[in-house]
Amino acid sequence: MGNFLRLALRQMDVQLRMRVLSLWSLGLFFTQPAIFSAVGMLLAHAAGNANPDLIYTVIGGGIMGMWSGLVFTSTFDIRADRREGTLELIVGSPTPLRRVVGFRSLLNILAGSTSMLAAVTAAVLIFDYSFAGINVPAVILSFALLLFGLWCMGIFLANLLAWSRLSGTFVDLLEMPIALLCGFMYPISVLPSWMQYISVVFPIRWSLQAMREAMRGTAANAELLSLWGISLGISLVFYLFSHWLDVKVHDHIRVTGELHSI
Amino acid sequence: MPDQKAISTNQMQKTFKTRQGFWRRTTRVTEAVRDVTFEVNKGELFGLLGPNGAGKTTSVKMLSTLLLPTSGTITILGLDILRDTTEVRKRIGFTFGGARGLYGRLTAVENLRYFAELYAMEPALTRKRIPELLELVNLLDRGNDKVETYSSGMQQRLHLARALLHDPELIFLDEPTVGIDPVGARELRATIKELKARGKTILLTTHYMAEADELCDRIAIINKGRIIAMDTPAGMKSGMTSESVINLRTSNENLTALKAILSPIDGKATILCKENTVQSEVSIRTAHPSRVIEVISPWLNTDLIQTMEMRSQTLEDVYVAIIQNEEANG
Numbered sequence: 001m002g003n004f005l006r007l008a009l010r011q012m013d014v015q016l017r018m019r020v021l022s023l024w025s026l027g028l029f030f031t032q033p034a035i036f037s038a039v040g041m042l043l044a045h046a047a048g049n050a051n052p053d054l055i056y057t058v059i060g061g062g063i064m065g066m067w068s069g070l071v072f073t074s075t076f077d078i079r080a081d082r083r084e085g086t087l088e089l090i091v092g093s094p095t096p097l098r099r100v101v102g103f104r105s106l107l108n109i110l111a112g113s114t115s116m117l118a119a120v121t122a123a124v125l126i127f128d129y130s131f132a133g134i135n136v137p138a139v140i141l142s143f144a145l146l147l148f149g150l151w152c153m154g155i156f157l158a159n160l161l162a163w164s165r166l167s168g169t170f171v172d173l174l175e176m177p178i179a180l181l182c183g184f185m186y187p188i189s190v191l192p193s194w195m196q197y198i199s200v201v202f203p204i205r206w207s208l209q210a211m212r213e214a215m216r217g218t219a220a221n222a223e224l225l226s227l228w229g230i231s232l233g234i235s236l237v238f239y240l241f242s243h244w245l246d247v248k249v250h251d252h253i254r255v256t257g258e259l260h261s262i
Numbered sequence: 263m264p265d266q267k268a269i270s271t272n273q274m275q276k277t278f279k280t281r282q283g284f285w286r287r288t289t290r291v292t293e294a295v296r297d298v299t300f301e302v303n304k305g306e307l308f309g310l311l312g313p314n315g316a317g318k319t320t321s322v323k324m325l326s327t328l329l330l331p332t333s334g335t336i337t338i339l340g341l342d343i344l345r346d347t348t349e350v351r352k353r354i355g356f357t358f359g360g361a362r363g364l365y366g367r368l369t370a371v372e373n374l375r376y377f378a379e380l381y382a383m384e385p386a387l388t389r390k391r392i393p394e395l396l397e398l399v400n401l402l403d404r405g406n407d408k409v410e411t412y413s414s415g416m417q418q419r420l421h422l423a424r425a426l427l428h429d430p431e432l433i434f435l436d437e438p439t440v441g442i443d444p445v446g447a448r449e450l451r452a453t454i455k456e457l458k459a460r461g462k463t464i465l466l467t468t469h470y471m472a473e474a475d476e477l478c479d480r481i482a483i484i485n486k487g488r489i490i491a492m493d494t495p496a497g498m499k500s501g502m503t504s505e506s507v508i509n510l511r512t513s514n515e516n517l518t519a520l521k522a523i524l525s526p527i528d529g530k531a532t533i534l535c536k537e538n539t540v541q542s543e544v545s546i547r548t549a550h551p552s553r554v555i556e557v558i559s560p561w562l563n564t565d566l567i568q569t570m571e572m573r574s575q576t577l578e579d580v581y582v583a584i585i586q587n588e589e590a591n592g
């Protein structure tokens with residue numbers, strides 16, 4: 001257990017200093033969400049809403065930052081390790097790659113949640129957002145499930161990246177569509193129905209919805225429970241799938257010799 | 263088992279399939295390693311030599327669990343690499359030549375601490391080991407500098423420290439001295455000998471024949487994925503008959519005359535001439551050095567022969583001869 005914790009701390013420490021604390025990630029976590037929120041507000045104004053719906057614009061901006069941060073860091077990490085030649089050393093050590101990836105993704109997500117924190121702070125300080133009527137425990141649980149869902153998707157993406165260099169491009173291309181499909185900045189119901197069908201496979205779509213409902217404080221407990229259940233269930237499916245993929249990846253990269261190639 | 267081998271391979275093979283092209287996909291098959299069977303005893307220092315692309319790195323990567331063999335079996339320290347992968351990884355260390363394989367934005371100490379964690383080392387042990395190892399590879403004073411500020415030779419030495427962190431029994435060193443200056447290379451060779459003296463088993467690859475000769479108990483020469491010779495360095499040198507090499511130097515205009523003088527020994531020696539800008543070199547490899555001396559001695563104090571030097575055959579001569587012989591016979 002001590003070993004496990006130490007490994008976790010070391011991985012997260014290195015991750016923080018190597019990858020997260022850079023101007024580029026700070027831009028990803030703060031600047032990009034700020035721009036998204038601002039555009040959201042402007043659009044809401046343009047549409048005639050004098051008081052923009054902060055839950056969609058500001059919180060949506062925060063989620064956007066977390067998501068991009070996750071996609072970029074999870075995929076960028078593996079690529080950077082491949083390029084630096086350290087992926088091979090990690091795989092050749094007794095510690096399974098999935099453990100390294102798991103801890104790093106966790107840090108990426110925790111770092112990303114500063115983006116959400118910033119968004120909420122801005123909502124309160126600049127836009128006088130009031131917490132009246134908010135269901136605090138439900139918001140916290142929804143947020144925890146959102147983090148878990150993001151983490152499961154993160155390790156899944158990282159495995160995909162470890163598997164093949166080509167998948168990097170693929171993941172980059174999917175970043176925006178997934179953000180759109182999960183309804184970061186608007187209710188899912190505005191999407192065409194076929195898009196809504198696709199979005200059901202992403203756990204974060206459900207926890208995000210739960211979080212919004214909890215912030216409004218209007219949702220019935222049963223509804224929240226079902227959203228949490230679905231989110232947790234799909235997250236676990238991602239987790240199990242990543243686990244399966246991890247075993248495949250470990251064999252595959254050692255057959256093709258793609259471990260060290262750039 | 264007391265006579266347990268450190269490495270034992272049986273018909274180890276590796277075939278790479280690479281796909282090229284987007285529309286018209288073609289598959290290129292590279293047989294990087296074919297039918298390689300050899301054993302390395304515990305405590306032995308074994309050298310793997312061969313031209314570029316011969317399959318040395320591929321072999322080392324299979325032995326160190328980083329590549330899966332296409333067929334054949336590999337046993338490391340009595341463990342099967344496919345079944346006991348994790349256990350093998352705990353007990354071996356490896357470095358691959360070149361500057362990659364370190365986190366440039368971290369210091370040497372931070373890098374080592376990171377890798378120590380991957381080997382689940384106790385923190386107290388790590389704290390003790392890191393300065394020891396930095397001392398061993400002569401980097402103690404630079405330990406807190408970022409690795410990206412290191413020269414490539416320094417990075418290469420740090421690789422060795424990293425490979426030794428968890429005190430592995432078996433160490434794979436792929437071109438450990440590449441890019442290291444002569445003094446540093448000599449120190450590194452001393453370090454490798456020291457490791458052997460401590461009972462480690464070492465498999466190294468190198469392009470420096472003198473290095474292999476100095477360090478290795480046994481060497482294997484690998485070419486196009488096959489082992490074509492395997493012996494002790496001394497055995498390999500004597501195996502090629504006890505030939506000597508006589509090198510002569512002459513001016514370019516005298517080369518033809520010198521060749522004429524050497525004609526009596528034509529059947530008894532292999533004569534190689536190399537014309538440089540100012541001077542020509544004539545290299546005579548022969549099993550009858552006294553006969554050659556007899557023929558050239560009258561000319562030693564003339565313009566025809568500016569310098570003469572005689573030496574016994576080096577491992578490099580043997581290596582070149584073996585590889586050339588391979589090429590000639592297809």
Ligand SMILES: Nc1ncnc2c1ncn2[C@@H]1O[C@H](COP(=O)(O)OP(=O)(O)OP(=O)(O)O)[C@@H](O)[C@H]1O
Binds near residue numbers: 279312313
């Ligand atoms: N990942 C890979 N995919 C396809 N072919 C590969 C791969 N790795 C190596 N090869 C091929 O396998 C052969 C052996 O390469 P290897 O790197 O083992 O040679 P080497 O003996 O280490 O050479 P060098 O002295 O240049 O380091 C080469 O023909 C190389 O092109």
Ligand SMILES: [Mg+2]
Binds near residue numbers: 318319320436
């Ligand atoms: Mg090589």
